[in-house]
Amino acid sequence: MTSPHSETPLRRSAVGSYRKNDEAERQEARRRTPLVQQDTRKSSALESIEENETIRSCVDLYNCNKLSKDNAWDTSLIDTLANLMDRHHKQLNNFKVTKVIVPFAKRAKVIDMKNLKKSCHSLIQKQLLNPVDETSVPSHSVPKEESYAKGTASFQEVYRSLPDVFSDKMKDSLSPSVALYAVLHLANDMKLRLIPQENLEDFQIRQVLDDEV
Structure with missing residues (x-):
């Protein structure tokens, strides 16, 4: 029969017997974070360049009277415009309205x-x-x-x-x-x-x- 006082990881004597050293993981996470942010900025910049090129090529086709409903899908114009509209709506949703306090009477005034x-x-x-x-x-x-x-x-x-x-x-x-x-x-x-x-x-x-x- 097992003694009720056997050593387990939950006993007080076990606390502090093993301590994980995660300082190396924290340093690695801090080192990776700027790279992730930089990669995000690069991908956003590349997307903007590609979108600008798509719109510019579509405008050239339109000026040459070569843009039609058939080749609009091939130029990914619709997808590009949808992405721009989606990004614009997300930016609008992030706006915060400034709280304005309008002074007005807190109670009704009675006068004879x-x-x-x-x-x-x-x-x-x-x-x-x-x-x-x-x-x-x-x-x-x-x-x-x-x-x-x-x-x-x-x-x-x-x-x-x-x-x-x-x-x-x-x-x-x-x-x-x-x-x-x-x-x-x-x-x-x-x-x-x-x-x-x-x-x-x-x-x-x-x-x-x-x-x-």
């Missing part, structure tokens, strides 16, 4: 439009109380028989003053586009005329006067 319109109207009317010289107003087309109040208001000044009359919650939701949306509503409701500047950095707001009877 009724309160915003009321605040914009109050700030506009406050500015309109200060008369200005007509020469300081940007030139603009005037509809027939339309007159304006003496003062003007600036959208930039209105937007700059809005945070002072808003709560902290509404300040976070305020943006120039939202404020412009409110002013456009007011222009339609309150008969306001919007006059842009030449540099488009701001626009003036004028109050259209009602026609006297």
Whole structure:
């Protein structure tokens, strides 16, 4: 009967008793690797030369009006074009699209439009109380028989003053586009005329006067 303590390769005493020296194999593998890469580059270059020669000969035949569906197979033109298309598709598949991060709002912003319109109207009317010289107003087309109040208001000044009359919650939701949306509503409701500047950095707001009877 075999003793349960007989020496086997799996016992701890056997570990390290035989060690394969594969340094020579690793050196040989490193030596062969550049040769394989070089052979691959050479074969690719030879294939490109052969493909170029095939296409050039086919073009010559076509220019001499000697290329037909019968000799197209003999010139291996179809196989050459198929190889070129296959290689082109493989190159396209290797392309990686650059990851582009588009900044956008992560959460929906809620704002009280009724309160915003009321605040914009109050700030506009406050500015309109200060008369200005007509020469300081940007030139603009005037509809027939339309007159304006003496003062003007600036959208930039209105937007700059809005945070002072808003709560902290509404300040976070305020943006120039939202404020412009409110002013456009007011222009339609309150008969306001919007006059842009030449540099488009701001626009003036004028109050259209009602026609006297």
